[in-house]
Amino acid sequence: MAQIDPSNRGLRLAVRYAVLVLIAVIFIFPLVFMVVSSFKPDQQLLSDTGSLRAFLPVGDISFDNYAAAFQRAPVRLFIFNSVLVTAVTVVLSLLVCSLAAFAFVFLEWRGSGVLLSIILATLIVPFETIAIPLLLMVNQLPWIGFDGLSFGWLNSYRVQILPFVADGLTIFLFVQYFRDLPRELIEASRVEGASWWMIYRRIVMPLAGPVLATAAILKFLVMYNQYLWPLMVVQEETYRPVMVGLQYFFQLNRAWGEIMAYLSLITLPVLAFYFVLQRAFISSIASTGVKG
Amino acid sequence: MTRTNLMAGTILASALATGAAAQTELSMWYHGAGNEVESDIINGIVNDFNESQEEWRVSLQSFPQGSYNDSVIAAALAGNLPDILDVDGPVMPNWAWSGYLQPLPIDEAIIENFLPGTKGEWDGKLYSIGLWDAAVAMVTRQSYLEEHGIRIPTLEEPWTLEEFDAALVTLKDSGDFQYPLDLGMAWTGEWYPYAFSPFLQSFGGDIVDRETYTTAEGALNGDAAVEFGEWWQSLFERDLVPGTSQDPADRENGFVEGKYAISWNGNWAAMNILNEFGEDTLFLPAPDFGNGPVIGAASWQFGVSASSEHPEGxxxxxxxxxxxxxxxxxxxxxxxxxxxxxxxxxxxNYKDGGPMAVFYDLSESQAKLRPVTPGYVVAAKVFEKALADIANGADVVDTLDAAVDEIDADIERNQGYGH
Known part of the structure; x- marks a missing residue:
């Protein structure tokens, strides 16, 4: 059996780390550029773009761009709106899609295969193709609120949440994961007299941590980055999310420093959410091969 | 609080509420969200109007400019347009034709003396009116031209094609600049037809045939257009202007940093340049390429939506x-x-002797509306692509012919856009 030369092993390790560091740098440089630029005045920011100074906090550094960004747009409101819409959608989506997947995997009912195929087929339909019919539909839907029955969902949080609660990808992720759970566990529980609801709540969901994390992160990114749909259904500033808010900074004379400050601010919730769930997310990717 | 006081308060509140309810609510959309100064002015006008009379009450909703048109189109689909909305001048015919706007019932005597570019007329009717116009100019420094022995053009005697071309070559040969002219190629979108179709028009061509508005044949691929296209391409081949890959940072700062000798830019950028170079700044008229000097006209304008139940308000x-x-x-x-x-x-800035007064004169004497047709929104994008392709070396005749085919096909698909 061939012996591994320790010096070669060290070299290989060094090369591996060098490659990994290089890849990490490539991925992290745009973020560094964004954050560093958010502290520079426009003229310096633009002149620095031609050199490595673009990635270094040098020159005239201040929080002026952040102050100006808060002055130009209701940044807190936009972040609140996006976080609210995203959080509610993620929670509802995990509940509804996991229940649907549970029914597809563990319950036997006629047409489940066909219905699952139809749901999966929706994965190839781009949202842009259904945006206008969906707009016409939500514009007619009834709603019972504090002031009684009304028609039309435009200018509300619900119009940004409810159409996105159920989606093919999330159901697919849960279906795939549930299929890998040992059937004996479910069958034994049934023999012991557990109800389907109890099995879902006490057995299946406690085992579904990795897929919950993956689905949550993917849904979070989709919802937090929503642009086209809120543009179409929200005309009041009160309900605008962060991506539509970004347009506030694209005036004829663009304030690049403020744009970078705004982008840095709205990136924070995404990073925070990812860091909380990253361990489960990575283990889920490792086990399912699903990429975000 | 005594019972009498309570009753008196209730009666007073009811009376006030009745007074407020007497004002009919008018909704209004505006594209200026994110621009604090602009928002303050428009809010001030709305407040003044609401306090000036008791019949109407305008309620303003501001949108960011970049997403405004999409929001309006979506709202039109949903039947949710406001009473008053603003519209970009060249887009107005499309919105009128699409049924988003109704003719504007104002006393036209009021706008008799307005700059022509501010009047949004289509199909013989006034649909919108602007509270301002915008203009572009050849921005440079007097010292640059004097140092290189280049004549300073005037409104009465602008540069000719030969003179303009020779000036660019002189500035390039001086070696003092990366490029003698910055056209703003980094600004894509509406900038291309707004800023560059006037060159084509000055050559004698156009984006579409304005006689009929049913074809681009002859206008965009005739002899004059081909001559324009070849000159346009030569600017890039001779390295007289930066190409389509121009760094946006250079467009913003290149002239101020001395990279470019002349910048084809709008009045909205003028203040920064004036602050930098003061009295050395020159705003020069567009060159005359053979059919008179031309610049683009029309900016944002106000109109009344077709679904408004209170057009008089x-x-x-x-x-x-x-x-x-x-x-x-x-x-x-x-x-x-x-x-x-x-x-x-x-x-x-615009009073007699003001540092930007020349822009008013430019608007008055050189401004020409972009083609006044609902099909402009498509033709403008086709024109933009054709110019970018030619700048990048595409065959001029083939590219212009293909652009004509595309514009004509769109006009045909839309049954001539009502022309």
Missing amino acids: AAAFIEFALQDEYLAAFSNGIGLIPPTESAAAMTE
Whole structure:
């Protein structure tokens, strides 16, 4: 059996780390550029773009761009709106899609295969193709609120949440994961007299941590980055999310420093959410091969 | 609080509520969200109007400019348009043709003296009116031209094609600049037809045939257009201008940093340049390429939506906003060109002898509307692509022919857009 030369092993390790560091740098440089630029005045920011100074906090550094960004747009409101819409959608989506997947995997009912195929087929339909019919539909839907029955969902949080609660990808992720759970566990529980609801709540969901994390992160990114749909259904500033808010900074004379400050601010919730769930997310990717 | 006081308070509150309810609510959309100065001015006009009379009450909703048109189109689909909305001048015919706007019922005597570019007319009717106009100029420094022995052109005697071309070559040969001219190629979108179709028009061509508006044949691929296309391509081949890959940072700062000798730029950028170079700054008219010097006209304008149930109220607000003091306020606030001489006289920059007064003169004497047709929104994108392709070396005749085919096919698909 061939012996591994320790010096070669060290070299290989060094090369591996060098490659990994290089890849990490490539991925992290745009973020560094964004954050560093958010502290520079426009003229310096633009002149620095031609050199490595673009990635270094040098020159005239201040929080002026952040102050100006808060002055130009209701940044807190936009972040609140996006976080609210995203959080509610993620929670509802995990509940509804996991229940649907549970029914597809563990319950036997006629047409489940066909219905699952139809749901999966929706994965190839781009949202842009259904945006206008969906707009016409939500514009007619009834709603019972504090002031009684009304028609039309435009200018509300619900119009940004409810159409996105159920989606093919999330159901697919849960279906795939549930299929890998040992059937004996479910069958034994049934023999012991557990109800389907109890099995879902006490057995299946406690085992579904990795897929919950993956689905949550993917849904979070989709919802937090929503642009086209809120543009179409929200005309009041009160309900605008962060991506539509970004347009506030694209005036004829663009304030690049403020744009970078705004982008840095709205990136924070995404990073925070990812860091909380990253361990489960990575283990889920490792086990399912699903990429975000 | 005694019972009597409570009753008196209730009666007073009811009376006030009744008074407020007597004002009919008018909704209004505006594209200026994110621009604090602009928002302050428009809010001020709305407040003044609401307090000036008791019949109407305007309620303003501001949108960011970049997403405004999409929001309006979505709202039109949903039947949710406001009473008053603003519209970019060249887009207005499309919105009128699509049924988003109704003719504007204001007293046209009020706008008799307005700059022509501020009047949104289509199909023989007035649909919108602007509180300002915008203009572009050849921005340079007097010292540059004097140092290189180049004549300073005037409105009466602009540069000819040969003179302009020779000036660019002289500036390039000096070696003092990366490029003698910055056309703003980094600004894609509406900038291309707004800033560059006037060159084509000055050569004698156009984006579409304005006689019929049913074809681009002959206008965009005739001899004049081909001559323009070849000259346009030669600018890039001879390295007289930066190409389509121009760094946006250079477009923003290149002239101020001395990379470019001349910048083809709008009045909205003029203040920064004036602050940098002061009296050495020159705003020069467009060259005359053979058919008279031309610059683009028309900016944002106000109109009344087709679904408004109170066009008379909407028109009352628009008439109210056309007062000189508001026109001057917009100009002083965001540097735009006031549409009347009397309003210009009230401004710092556009009054006689003001540092930007030349833009008013440019608007008055050189401005030409982009093709006034619903099909413009498509033709403009086709034109933009054709110019970028030619700049990148595509065959001029083939590219212009293909552009004509695309524009004509769109016109045909839309049954001539009502022309």
